[in-house]
Amino acid sequence: MNELLTSIRAFLDERVIPLEREFLSSPFAAMEPRLAALRAEVRKRNLWAPHLPAALGGRGLSLTDFAHVSALLGETPIGHYVFNCQAPDIGNCELLIAHGTDEQKGRWLEPLARGEIRSCFSMTEPEFAGSNPVWIGTTATREGDRYRVDGHKWFTSSADGAAFTIVMAVTAAGAPPHERASQIIVPLDTPGVTHVRNISVMGDTGSGYASHAELRFESVRVPVANRIGDEGAGFTLAQERLGPGRIHHCMRWLGICERAFRLMCTRAATRELAPGEPLGAQQSVQHWIAESRAEIDAARLLVLDTARQVEEQGSHAARDRISLIKFHVAGVLLRVLDRAIQVHGALGMTDDTPLAYWYRHERGARIYDGPDEVHKNAVARRILKAHGMRSRER
Numbered sequence: 001m002n003e004l005l006t007s008i009r010a011f012l013d014e015r016v017i018p019l020e021r022e023f024l025s026s027p028f029a030a031m032e033p034r035l036a037a038l039r040a041e042v043r044k045r046n047l048w049a050p051h052l053p054a055a056l057g058g059r060g061l062s063l064t065d066f067a068h069v070s071a072l073l074g075e076t077p078i079g080h081y082v083f084n085c086q087a088p089d090i091g092n093c094e095l096l097i098a099h100g101t102d103e104q105k106g107r108w109l110e111p112l113a114r115g116e117i118r119s120c121f122s123m124t125e126p127e128f129a130g131s132n133p134v135w136i137g138t139t140a141t142r143e144g145d146r147y148r149v150d151g152h153k154w155f156t157s158s159a160d161g162a163a164f165t166i167v168m169a170v171t172a173a174g175a176p177p178h179e180r181a182s183q184i185i186v187p188l189d190t191p192g193v194t195h196v197r198n199i200s201v202m203g204d205t206g207s208g209y210a211s212h213a214e215l216r217f218e219s220v221r222v223p224v225a226n227r228i229g230d231e232g233a234g235f236t237l238a239q240e241r242l243g244p245g246r247i248h249h250c251m252r253w254l255g256i257c258e259r260a261f262r263l264m265c266t267r268a269a270t271r272e273l274a275p276g277e278p279l280g281a282q283q284s285v286q287h288w289i290a291e292s293r294a295e296i297d298a299a300r301l302l303v304l305d306t307a308r309q310v311e312e313q314g315s316h317a318a319r320d321r322i323s324l325i326k327f328h329v330a331g332v333l334l335r336v337l338d339r340a341i342q343v344h345g346a347l348g349m350t351d352d353t354p355l356a357y358w359y360r361h362e363r364g365a366r367i368y369d370g371p372d373e374v375h376k377n378a379v380a381r382r383i384l385k386a387h388g389m390r391s392r393e394r
């Protein structure tokens with residue numbers, strides 16, 4: 001494992017991080033050929049898709065081992081993409097491995113694993129509260145051996161240029177809330193699918209892999225064989241997908257924290273407020289550094305322990321721990337980024353470091369995959385239930 005981490009660290013330092021500044025100021029399409037060259041090199045060095053089983057060309061790492069790798073890759077905004085373990089493809093791969101038919105695996109999973117196509121996941125809708133996952137308006141109506149999909153989605157990350165999306169759609173409106181929806185693969189070139197726009201996020205519209213789309217589905221017809229799992233299993237599959245997905249985000253955030261911490265320390269040690277008076281001599285800066293170190297180390301232990309618990313007991317049994325790390329590590333991430341930007345002064349607001357990019361794009365950490373409040377409510381409700389509180393379940 002140490003050898004693997006050393007190889008990845010060297011590759012990131014020598015080949016990936018030098019490309020970062022250009023990535024931060026260029027459209028994704030302009031960077032794609034150079035990123036593709038890096039991806040080819042990652043494959044040649046046998047570092048490709050560390051999370052995927054060897055049969056799919058990956059390294060077959062356990063969740064705990066992948067946590068260490070993912071935290072390293074998170075130190076640069078392009079790390080996961082270059083190693084083909086980026087969200088949302090990583091979650092879609094896991095879903096297809098666990099629930100895909102042989103046909104779905106051959107058509108969608110294998111090209112994803114080889115890095116030939118990209119994918120996305122369409123659950124959230126502008127008209128419905130995404131924090132209530134059983135309340136959606138998109139429908140998939142059965143017409144013989146096909147579904148007709150109608151609906152409106154947004155914040156479908158990385159849809160621009162993706163080959164397919166997995167759509168969460170109501171297939172049985174009269175069923176109990178948790179059995180109403182199904183997950184259906186919709187190729188994005190199917191007639192009736194409209195890519196309305198890439199949404200501007202904190203002033204950055206992005207493009208290609210690095211974007212979030214608004215999509216419309218109007219009388220979109222796909223084979224029933226495109227459904228993943230049973231009809232009505234959409235919510236259960238979404239939970240299954242989001243559990244490990246939240247851990248993956250936390251692992252990546254730890255990497256961002258480490259890089260931001262290093263940048264903050266280097267700047268504090270070398271920036272002088274007056275000749276011979278480093279910024280780091282200020283007590284406020286020293287406190288930010290000490291607090292950040294403690295928060296990152298504690299977050300890392302919590303994430304690794306959660307990964308271990310998921311491996312031993314499954315993500316359902318570990319759901320409280322997953323909720324805890326989701327909101328806790330998101331908070332650590334934003335505090336560390338904010339301190340690092342403050343220490344950099346005006347430089348922190350520029351794209352000459354990755355700090356501003358992360359600040360723009362990771363504010364969403366407290367919102368996506370369940371807002372903080374939803375996770376806190378869920379954990380606290382179960383704790384209080386164990387203490388005798390009785391309340392109505394939604």
Ligand SMILES: Cc1cc2nc3c(=O)[nH]c(=O)nc-3n(C[C@H](O)[C@H](O)[C@H](O)COP(=O)(O)OP(=O)(O)OC[C@H]3O[C@@H](n4cnc5c(N)ncnc54)[C@H](O)[C@@H]3O)c2cc1C
Binds near residue numbers: 088122125131156212
């Ligand atoms: C960068 C980014 C990427 C995303 N990528 C995807 C993607 O690829 N696919 C996809 O389908 N979706 C994606 N999303 C959407 C995301 O999952 C939703 O934004 C999220 O589920 C919240 O839904 P909402 O935005 O509708 O907020 P709402 O449900 O309207 O909630 C608004 C706010 O209300 C508060 N709130 C909600 N519920 C409660 C509660 N029970 N108690 C107290 N307060 C509460 C929270 O503060 C919350 O932020 C992405 C979002 C972002 C920001």
